[in-house]
Amino acid sequence: GGAADVSEAVDYTIYGIEPGAGLTELAHNTLDTYDNLDGWTLEESSTGGMMTVLREAIDNEEPILVTGWSPHYKFVEFDLKYLEDPEGAMGDAEDVHTIVRLGLEEDKPEAYQMLDRFYWEVEDVEQVMYDGEDSTYPEAAENWVDNNRDAVDEWVADIEPVDGEPFELVSMAWESEVASAQVVRTVLEEIGYDVTVTDVDPAVVFQAIANGEADATVAPWLPVTQGHHYEEHEGDFEDLGPNSTDTRNGIVVPEYMDIESIEELEP
Ligand code: PBE
Structure with missing residues (x-):
């Protein structure tokens, strides 16, 4: 028909x-x-x-x-x-941004620097997602980090280890965002952070970063998908730019x- x-x-x-x-x-x-x-x-x-x-x-x-x-x-x-x-x-095609709370650069410079460098391709996200569907996302993320040592070594280059400092990552429960949060968790844990990942609604991701309850997120799609949450809280967070491009x-x-x-x- x-x-x-x-x-x-x-x-x-x-x-x-x-x-x-x-x-x-x-x-x-x-x-x-x-x-x-x-x-x-x-x-x-x-x-x-x-x-x-x-x-x-x-x-x-x-x-x-x-x-x-x-x-x-x-x-x-x-x-x-x-x-x-x-x-x-x-x-249109969108970017996924890394957004951190105000003051993170002073409080947790090691994490800030790694997050500022974090960037990967859609194919990498997909690899963690497909692997994660067959096993678990934490395992899939750890495998990705093992198999992409060169990229990860650039993200952590010259960053001094920390000693079990807590780090609050907020994310969203969609698979691509679970994948990115688990990769970032794995790398921050390598640096020595004690990372908690919390999945919440997009509105709450922005609220938590803006009021300082959470340290960072690597989940928001911009400029349109999460655009109005971004505008609502603009000035109350720091946008470190895209960590991935060409989502749709x-x-x-x-x-x-x-x-x-x-x-x-x-x-
Ligand atoms: N998504 C995936 C989310 C963001 C990432 C497109 C389903 C959304 O807020 O619509």
Whole structure:
């Protein structure tokens, strides 16, 4: 079937993830932006719920529209495509930033320096994610650090060891962010920090850094995904810039669906 059949078959619904996700706000923005999505609904859920619905649809070769992002293992498990988004309502390619609390440079200069140097490629994130899905993310991160000694040696070069100082890292429970937090945890522990990783909603990540409860995060996607939390707290944190680039959000469908653009959907 064409786009009209597809729209009816999915009951004019896009299947979403957690209400607190930036992706969820972008999807609401998309419903507001496109006139042809008048009367459409975003079904908010969870990442696990979205994956279950996606898997079931693909098992039955039925149409399905989900909010999706890269890097994520759904693109390895299934043949999927992003719908074109001529209005740019889901944002463009993004960077993932390292954001630290004010005063960290003075209080924990060793950690600050390592975090300032931390940078890796999407392929590295993916490697930890895929390895993590088969074992555990802490183990996968430790393997990545062992196998990428040259990169890690540059991040820790000339940094004096510390003696069990506590370090509070805040992150988000999505796989790519679990992967980056575990790699940073592993490297900070090498320097001698006693690291706690806490996964919270994006809003709480920014609150915790801004009020000094947490030391750092390597999770926020910018400029758009977590953009309004960033703007709300601007001035109350230090942005050390991208630790990774070329992540992406969008409306995602199975390859077998005969539709290429959000604009083709029908009200
Ligand atoms: N995500 C993954 C998150 C950030 C990283 C795109 C699902 C979100 O806030 O939407």
